[in-house]
Amino acid sequence: MKILTAAQTRALDQATITEQGLTSAQLMERAAQALLFWFYGQYGYGRVPADTLLLCGPGNNGGDGLALARLLHEANYSVRVALLPASRYSPDWQHNRQRLPAAVPVAEISAGALPAISADTVVVDALFGTGLSRPLAGLAAAVVAHLNQAQARVLAVDIPSGLFAEASQPADSAVVRARHTVSFGLPKLAFLLPQNAEFVGEWQVEDIELSPGFIARTTTPWHYTDAATMAGQLPPRPRFSHKGTFGHALLLAGSRGKMGAAVLAAGACLRGGVGLLTAHIPACGYDIFQNSQPEAMCLSDAQPDHISELPNLKPYQAVAIGPGLGQHAASSSVLRQLLEAASQPREKTGPPLPLVLDADALNLLGQHRELLSLLPENAVLTPHPKEFERLTEPARDDYHRLELLRDFAQQHRCLVVLKGAYTCLATPGGELHFNSTGNPGMATGGSGDVLTGLLLALRADARLLPFEAVRLAVYAHGLAGDLAAHETGEAGLVAGDIVRHLGPALSRCSQRAQNTK
Ligand SMILES: NC(=O)C1=CN([C@@H]2O[C@H](COP(=O)(O)OP(=O)(O)OC[C@H]3O[C@@H](n4cnc5c(N)ncnc54)[C@H](O)[C@@H]3O)[C@@H](O)[C@H]2O)[C@H](O)CC1
């Protein structure tokens, strides 16, 4: 699913109206209907809130609010409307103002007459939407401050008022703190960034049949990976496949006290469908590893506590390094040797060896930035924000971090998975793909090791393009976390639960096998 700018969204509106032969008021009616269904979903018939207040601005966001006020009134909700005065009102605002039944109380907001809001009032924030052109000030800012301090349940229409769709607002500007946001057609970039979570609350996107042709033609660096995007992305396993079909993966992981990271990554790699897995681990971990992952092969390093040797890479279709690795100088030298070997083309025309770098491998890269020039094309890096900062620089805010991320992936021609809520995958071509799956229960030790193992499995599968493999791994990892949390609750979730649910998560992304009989 694409994410568009506010300007592109306005053009999408227009294209929809033209292509479908609609009036703009008819499109607004679709938006208002979607909002009405949100109320039905929340309150059902007959359980309506005692007091619903619609705060309406002068543009089409306010027009949506006025249309919704009419629909709610017709559905027997007790509604009142408060209008933000302006010198100009949009034509569809005026249309819906006229259609508002006289029985609905309407008041004009002024500094001395702010609408009464109690903690029991359900407030619809239809002050400003994607037409916001500057930070809120004056009366609009006063209304927002008044609303926020009432701590009422707030539903934001399209986007919380005062929030820009794709840029930071200045610190301390007035922004509605919504508990819910119902947006139309496509998500807004703002919804996906941690700095906006306090304003956006729980968000959802409602389909109002905006022009699919226009969306397809419109270019954007931002994408949202949802279930529809991922349906059928994992190819079926051919009936005549054998373990060589899915690749032989090498995992370089573990150090004394951190063998669990190697075990978890290996478990995820195996559940990710790899053909063969070999783990190269420090000698202290040999028994631990062999006992807990009997399906994997194991190479023991000469050193007891850390990795100091790089195995011969010839047998392997992909290599991951980092989980539980530690930062010993000898392990750092293994990383250097691996990057040097992988940056040489394996065959004259073939792609370089697929690499996945995580955890301490990223910290070592941060300490030795000269190694970045050795990254082979499409190497996968999986930093969380702090690890990413060590590779680049501190970000001023979440939008700046996205810029740094995009630049880094383009400059080093690699795939960077910036981990967190809505994990963001940056591609060498400059795209940013935000992931929809996952939950806060996954903020627990070992989750990242599981992702590395799954990435390793899918990068070893030669049937998948590098970007496809990484997007699928990120999505399936989050989905496995969601399936696991369903069983354990978020607090009770541990990384091993994610491993156990990778199989079901991947099968939800798989194509049905055809002609395999
Ligand atoms: N995207 C869709 O598919 C649909 C969107 N709808 C709704 O329309 C709004 C966007 O409406 P628009 O008229 O373009 O903008 P706004 O209502 O957000 O406000 C514009 C209005 O406000 C003035 N203004 C802008 N910033 C400020 C400010 N800081 N202070 C004061 N005044 C400001 C501006 O000059 C205009 O006069 C979208 O979000 C949806 O809710 C459609 O209804 C359905 C389809």
Ligand SMILES: [K+]
């Ligand atoms: K709004």
